[in-house]
Amino acid sequence: MKFATWNVNSVRARIETVVAWLKETQPDVACFQEIKTTDDTFPRDAFEALGYNCAVHGQKSYNGVAILSKRPLEDVRAGLPEGDGDDHARYLEAQIPTGSGMVRVASIYAPNGNPPGTDRFAYKLNWLERLKRHATELLTYEEPLLLMGDYNIIPMPEDCYDPKAWVNDALYQPESRAAYRKLLNLGLTDAFRACHAEPHRYTFWDYQAGSWQKDHGIRIDHILLSPQAADLLQGSAIDRRVRAWEKPSDHVPIWADLTL
DNA sequence: ATGCCGACAGGATGTCGA
Numbered sequence: 001m002k003f004a005t006w007n008v009n010s011v012r013a014r015i016e017t018v019v020a021w022l023k024e025t026q027p028d029v030a031c032f033q034e035i036k037t038t039d040d041t042f043p044r045d046a047f048e049a050l051g052y053n054c055a056v057h058g059q060k061s062y063n064g065v066a067i068l069s070k071r072p073l074e075d076v077r078a079g080l081p082e083g084d085g086d087d088h089a090r091y092l093e094a095q096i097p098t099g100s101g102m103v104r105v106a107s108i109y110a111p112n113g114n115p116p117g118t119d120r121f122a123y124k125l126n127w128l129e130r131l132k133r134h135a136t137e138l139l140t141y142e143e144p145l146l147l148m149g150d151y152n153i154i155p156m157p158e159d160c161y162d163p164k165a166w167v168n169d170a171l172y173q174p175e176s177r178a179a180y181r182k183l184l185n186l187g188l189t190d191a192f193r194a195c196h197a198e199p200h201r202y203t204f205w206d207y208q209a210g211s212w213q214k215d216h217g218i219r220i221d222h223i224l225l226s227p228q229a230a231d232l233l234q235g236s237a238i239d240r241r242v243r244a245w246e247k248p249s250d251h252v253p254i255w256a257d258l259t260l
Numbered sequence: 261a262t263g264c265c266g267a268c269a270g271g272a273t274g275t276c277g278a
Contacts, residue, residue: 009277010267034277036267061268062276112278152278171278206278207265218278250266250278 001028001098001260003105004239005148005221007204007251011035011066014249015043021242022050027255028070029096031107033150035064042066057107059089065107065149071096075104080130081137090127093138098260103229104138108149113170121170124152128179135186138226144260145226147188150251152220153180155190158199159219171220180222189230191223191256192238203238204251212243223256232258 004027008014011032022030030052035042038058047054052068057078067073075095079086093106108131113124131147138145154172157163166172184190192201202217211217225233239253 013267034267112276114278166278169278204278209264211265220278 001103002255002257003027003029003031003146003148003223004253004255005031005033005107005150005223006253007033007109007150007221007249009034009249009251010037012037012041012043014247015046017242017245017247017249019046019050020245021239021253022047022052022068025239025253025255029105030068031105031148032066032068033064033107033109035066036061037064055092055094057089057092063089063109065089065092065109067092067094067105067107069094069096069105071098080127080134082130082133086127091131100260101143103144103146103258103260104141105145106147106149108147108151110150110152112152113176116168116170116173121173124170125175125179128176132179132182132186135183135188139186142228143226144229144232144258146229146256147183147224148222150220151180151222153177153222154218154220155180155222159202161200161202161216161218165216166218171218183224187227188224189227189233191225191230191233191236192219192254194225194230194233195236201238202240203254205243207250221251221254223254225256229258232260234259
């Protein structure tokens, strides 16, 4: 099965691009972030016409996450635990039956957190702590699990074109990178890095300053696998070419192929 | 040091993104 994730930067503004990519890529499961719309205005019909079931955790104007699946979506849960006072739609998970068992998938849109030293940065770190605690719980299920989405974290210096350009940014703060390492240290595997050692492979290029043309990108969209999922990993890739399409998102899709 | 670009809500321009 092919599992993909993509920060689409508004699913309604991007619907033609997203549909074209789905037709071409044919993922079994697709997680979207920054859908920027509520559940009632999510373009469900366009995806159902392609044979997908949809789970949506939307929000007006900002954030919003969704999961599309060719197989049924079960045990759908919206929001991380300990969500009192958190009205951002940033997390959605579902269980999906496979031929032989079950796989669990989460669509994740971690907070940006800029600028550092503000309550926005504190919210980012707190949200990542909540994600870690929830991941710890999910790992006790000992089932194939994919935590996929926009983590808004540049894990390593080689995951950006120039670390010096990011030292003051929330995406590259030591605390942010430590939060990502803590997730890996639970026993999760970075699917892309498990398949590719080469530096400078990016999933995001800013719309500004000719970032795409100069290949000034960052790798911030990640697929994390439980041990049971990592054992089934066949390949992973970044759909870089999508950034050159007309009216692109500033992020591109990334996918992992598992023998499920 | 700052804007660059783009989506959104609303109906001008500020907020947010990363």
